[in-house]
Amino acid sequence: MQQIEKSSIKPDTPRVSINRTFSIAPMLDWTDRHYRYMARLMSKQALLYTEMVTTGAILHGKGDYLAYNDEEHPLALQLGGSNPIDLAKCAQIAAERGYDEINLNVGCPSDRVQNGRFGACLMAEPELVAECVDAMKQVVDIPVTVKTRIGIDEQDSYEFLTTFVETVKEKGCEEFIVHARKAWLQGLSPKENREIPPLDYPRVYQLKQDYPEIHISINGGILNIDEMKQHLEHIDGVMVGREAYNNPYILSQVDNKLCGQQSEIMSxxxxxxxxxxxxxxxxxxxxxxxxxxxxxxxxxxxxxxxxxxxxxxxxxxxxxxxxxxxxxxxxxxxxx
Structure with a gap:
């Protein structure tokens, strides 16, 4: 692979510790910097994620796709792509811009994403995902994580999931966010893929039992604080998407009820x-x-x-x- 010099972070770039107990899912057209600014007012501990940004947009687009407010930290950039060199370049740019984590999208099932050879279809190519993770880790000092599904199409056995995780883990990925549904790459829209494939939380719990050294967050269908607490009895972290957007004031409870903080709840x-x-x-x-x-x-x-x-x-x-x-x-x- 083409050699890329390791990123040197600017001395004045803020670096904050990341609490992975609770995070807000990356959601296209929803989790932009304005939403994230509001979310941060209500929770100081939540890990925030950008919308997915493709490597092509960052490297060849005319706009600034990495703009954010300093108040948003801790903040992770979710990247879409499958070219290790391009991903490494984008990870380096993001680290220099002050992002606290790079996340690789291996969960989006849309046709457009599949045509670009990234998203959930990459579950079928664990060696390539591992190469992408390795390329990014070689040029940045911030965490590189992966968001994935429990399976795709007919490849939905527990063995398929563990093979994927083991392969990527070998290249140094220590944090996985697992959407507890498989993705149907043909026949279902992205919206239907968030609702129709059944949730299988026990499979994600089993993954944590079998790989205790990995930090695993669970995602999919989580609606309230009580459900989050129940998941945290089995798993390291919870990621919430639609409920954190449609009912954003739920975030005001996160720091005290999930993250052990004794802070005043904002009205x-x-x-x-x-x-x-x-x-x-x-x-x-x-x-x-x-x-x-x-x-x-x-x-x-x-x-x-x-x-x-x-x-x-x-x-x-x-x-x-x-x-x-x-x-x-x-x-x-x-x-x-």
């Missing part, structure tokens, strides 16, 4: 108060209000007035010239 009103300066700065720089408020829609889920909150933001935040007054007006409609 919803305090979350909004702290978001207002961030929103104002974004709008003043030419951004649209709904770029941020779309992530705040679920903040009052289950409470009286939540429908009025959602409706006011949805109907007004996209309008030209909309600013923080729209958020303040929406909050006035909520009974807390």
């Amino acid at each position: 919803r009103e305090q979350v909004i108060e702290q978001m207002l300066p961030y929103i104002e700065a974004h709008v003043q720089q030419g951004g649209r209000l709904n770029h941020i408020t779309r992530h705040m829609i679920g903040l009052f889920q289950g409470l009286p007035g939540s429908r009025q909150w959602r409706r006011h933001l949805s109907e007004n935040a996209h309008k030209a010239g909309a600013g923080i007054e729209v958020v303040e007006q929406a909050f006035a409609k909520v009974s807390v």
